[in-house]
Amino acid sequence: MFLPMILTVFGPFAGGLGASGDLRAAPRERPVVTLRHGAVKVYAAARRGSPRRGIIGGRNAVFPLLARVKAKGCRRPWLKIGPEAFVCSARLRPGRGQPRATRHPRLRKGRIMPRSYFVTRRIATVRTKPSATAPRVRILREYSGIVARGKVRTSRGVWRRTRRGYLPASVMRFVRPSKLAGVALGPKQKLPVSWINGATAWVANRPTLSRRARVSRLRAYARVTVDELRTVGRRKYARIGAGRWVRADRVRTARLRKVPAGIGTSEKWLHVSMKDWTLVAYVGSTPVFAALISRGYKTPRGRYRITRKLAISTMRFHTRKGEYEAEAVPWIIYFKPRYAFHAAYWHDGFGSHASHGCINLSPKDARWLFEWTAPDLPSGWFQIHQTSKSRGTHVLIE
Numbered sequence: 001m002f003l004p005m006i007l008t009v010f011g012p013f014a015g016g017l018g019a020s021g022d023l024r025a026a027p028r029e030r031p032v033v034t035l036r037h038g039a040v041k042v043y044a045a046a047r048r049g050s051p052r053r054g055i056i057g058g059r060n061a062v063f064p065l066l067a068r069v070k071a072k073g074c075r076r077p078w079l080k081i082g083p084e085a086f087v088c089s090a091r092l093r094p095g096r097g098q099p100r101a102t103r104h105p106r107l108r109k110g111r112i113m114p115r116s117y118f119v120t121r122r123i124a125t126v127r128t129k130p131s132a133t134a135p136r137v138r139i140l141r142e143y144s145g146i147v148a149r150g151k152v153r154t155s156r157g158v159w160r161r162t163r164r165g166y167l168p169a170s171v172m173r174f175v176r177p178s179k180l181a182g183v184a185l186g187p188k189q190k191l192p193v194s195w196i197n198g199a200t201a202w203v204a205n206r207p208t209l210s211r212r213a214r215v216s217r218l219r220a221y222a223r224v225t226v227d228e229l230r231t232v233g234r235r236k237y238a239r240i241g242a243g244r245w246v247r248a249d250r251v252r253t254a255r256l257r258k259v260p261a262g263i264g265t266s267e268k269w270l271h272v273s274m275k276d277w278t279l280v281a282y283v284g285s286t287p288v289f290a291a292l293i294s295r296g297y298k299t300p301r302g303r304y305r306i307t308r309k310l311a312i313s314t315m316r317f318h319t320r321k322g323e324y325e326a327e328a329v330p331w332i333i334y335f336k337p338r339y340a341f342h343a344a345y346w347h348d349g350f351g352s353h354a355s356h357g358c359i360n361l362s363p364k365d366a367r368w369l370f371e372w373t374a375p376d377l378p379s380g381w382f383q384i385h386q387t388s389k390s391r392g393t394h395v396l397i398e
Contacts, residue, residue, distance in 0.1 A: 101380025197351025
């Protein structure tokens with residue numbers, strides 16, 4: 001059996017590597033490796049056939065260099081840049097200094113999303129040029145998400161430039177991502193937590209749908225407290241105050257759930273209630289965060305672990321009517337092949353069906369969940385996978 005040979009192992013306070021291999025360095029400097037440009041695959045061990053650990057990327061990103069390992073599958077030594085994280089590429093340059101890398105996805109100051117987006121209003125044809133007679137590239141389904149890349153004015157109208165061609169501006173609408181934010185839980189805020197789902201709701205002075213009983217209207221995502229549930233005829237109503245009733249199916253409530261078997265007192269886990277359209281994050285038996293979600297008819301139920309996390313990626317699938325695409329979706333957390341938690345910018349209807357199977361969250365909630373769950377995505381990484389030594393957070397969907 002071939003055993004990799006560790007050439008040099010650096011402690012956390014070691015100096016950098018000079019051109020002559022001298023280990024002495026200026027104070028506060030340490031061995032690092034610089035990625036010149038592009039992206040590089042990261043493996044869980046110093047061999048090409050080992051499990052994928054993730055992807056690092058960015059121009060002149062600097063990562064800690066923990067060891068140089070001589071092993072098969074690389075003409076030069078493998079470079080260890082973290083726990084179970086080995087890279088081998090001509091784009092990498094060992095040296096000395098301080099780790100320095102951007103946390104992906106990058107956000108401009110004051111923004112909640114990494115890009116500006118449009119959504120197709122209906123089925124639309126992408127052309128090679130801004131002309132209705134130009135060759136067709138592909139057909140996009142309605143509600144496909146497109147990153148804004150500028151526009152072109154022609155004698156016959158305005159066209160938007162996309163990643164793979166041009167679309168008439170008339171078939172697209174600019175979207176403003178939801179500002180919905182979940183609820184931090186603690187001594188002052190405990191479960192249950194209730195919201196009006198993603199549309200306005202009429203408030204009546206008694207449990208009825210009669211227009212004459214209406215006294216006010218609540219905006220989407222308004223926080224309410226449910227004091228009573230009552231069935232009148234075939235409908236259920238929720239009392240949210242003295243003489244204030246709303247339809248019960250307009251209220252979404254995050255409730256306390258017992259810790260599932262096999263989860264420790266200090267372990268993180270997520271509970272998704274398909275019935276209540278909510279997500280609650282726990283540490284052991286303590287709930288720490290609650291949020292509204294959107295899910296699909298095909299969202300799987302069961303118990304999982306987070307398998308990998310992507311800072312940003314394009315999601316797509318093909319249908320008979322065309323291709324559906326959601327470009328540059330941030331904060332993607334996979335728990336099963338083809339199924340993930342992620343931010344949704346193309347709708348603002350959380351608390352109802354708005355997904356093909358994944359679990360949609362508002363941008364703020366998706367980012368919170370991404371940063372809270374394991375495995376953690378280090379700065380300079382675009383993607384990370386769980387390993388047997390670094391397991392993903394538990395997920396329970398029921």
